[in-house]
Amino acid sequence: MSALLLSGREASAxxxxxxxxxxxxxxxxxxxxxxxxxxxxxxxxxxxxxxxAEVGMRSEHCHLASSMSLEELLSKVAELNxxxxxxxxxxxxxxxxxxxxHVPEIxxxxxxxxxxxxFGAYNLGKVFLSKEFEHLPPATPAGIIxxxxxxxxxxxxxxxxxxxxxxxxxxxxxxxxxxxxxxxxVCHSKTKNLSAITKQADILVAAIGKPKFITGDMVKPGAxxxxxxxxxxxxxxxxxxxxxxxxxxASAITPVPGGVGPMTVCSLIKNCxxxxxxQMKDMQTNI
Ligand code: NAP
Numbered sequence: 001m002s003a004l005l006l007s008g009r010e011a012s013a014x015x016x017x018x019x020x021x022x023x024x025x026x027x028x029x030x031x032x033x034x035x036x037x038x039x040x041x042x043x044x045x046x047x048x049x050x051x052x053a054e055v056g057m058r059s060e061h062c063h064l065a066s067s068m069s070l071e072e073l074l075s076k077v078a079e080l081n082x083x084x085x086x087x088x089x090x091x092x093x094x095x096x097x098x099x100x101x102h103v104p105e106i107x108x109x110x111x112x113x114x115x116x117x118x119f120g121a122y123n124l125g126k127v128f129l130s131k132e133f134e135h136l137p138p139a140t141p142a143g144i145i146x147x148x149x150x151x152x153x154x155x156x157x158x159x160x161x162x163x164x165x166x167x168x169x170x171x172x173x174x175x176x177x178x179x180x181x182x183x184x185x186v187c188h189s190k191t192k193n194l195s196a197i198t199k200q201a202d203i204l205v206a207a208i209g210k211p212k213f214i215t216g217d218m219v220k221p222g223a224x225x226x227x228x229x230x231x232x233x234x235x236x237x238x239x240x241x242x243x244x245x246x247x248x249x250a251s252a253i254t255p256v257p258g259g260v261g262p263m264t265v266c267s268l269i270k271n272c273x274x275x276x277x278x279q280m281k282d283m284q285t286n287i
Pocket of ligand 1: 140163164165166167168169170187188189190191194207208209210228229230231260261262264
């Protein structure tokens with residue numbers, strides 16, 4: 001029997017439609033900073049700007065030359081931090097080779113109140129406290145949680161196995177699942193007997209970046225499978241899960257494209273709304 005398709009397109013459209021009146025009232029503005037011309041980044045940014053427009057949110061694509069120095073980029077970040085019209089902004093990763101080693105410094109320079117990607121230490125730290133403190137959570141883990149909620153898939157008491165421990169997906173997702181009473185196992189490239197662990201998962205999340213890495217023999221029958229991976233194979237976007245085989249084993253599965261990707265964009269827009277709400281509250285308390 002084929003698995004239920006967990007459509008990020010459907011879930012994000014419903015979540016964003018519900019957010020629309022708030023966006024109309026608050027009028028937040030999102031800025032996406034791109035340095036250089038990475039083709040993957042260009043296509044993700046196009047999607048972010050398009051989704052913002054569809055929901056009536058102001059957005060701007062700030063496209064900078066790949067030759068830009070670290071000092072010039074940090075000065076752009078400072079300018080966006082200081083601009084009262086900018087609610088939130090992101091610096092699209094990856095950066096050109098000469099800037100990539102400075103990513104931690106660049107993220108640290110972003111005002112936590114405007115860090116709508118949720119990558120900075122302040123917002124990540126709040127995620128560690130409890131669900132109630134997830135004010136600007138990292139966009140992809142938050143998108144996965146929203147997708148499960150949309151399809152009414154409970155996580156409390158479930159064994160969630162996450163393959164991948166990056167700071168933007170695997171690690172924060174593990175904490176957010178713990179915040180929701182899941183039992184969590186995080187695997188990575190040094191994990192021994194990986195398939196013996198993935199086979200125990202009630203909910204299996206693949207965030208590896210290796211196309212079709214999760215094969216049918218790594219999945220428990222009836223498991224929920226969330227595929228975060230996005231690799232280009234012969235020009236086609238391909239996930240970390242061998243979809244054709246695993247969809248016959250799992251009870252529910254996300255497609256690539258159309259699964260986690262649209263949910264990440266949805267979270268980014270939601271974070272921008274939350275940032276604006278908080279900024280307005282701060283203004284009122286400072287009067
Ligand atoms: P990353 O920083 O490269 O992390 C990859 C993780 O996979 C690492 O923790 C690595 O382990 C682990 N890994 C690599 N080979 C492995 C193996 N053989 N067995 C077990 N674990 C292994 O990647 P990321 O930024 O988290 O992204 C992962 C994928 O998700 C990429 O394809 C990316 O494009 C995609 N992505 C999609 C979205 C979306 O919105 N759809 C958002 C973010 C990322 P070590 O830590 O030991 O190296």
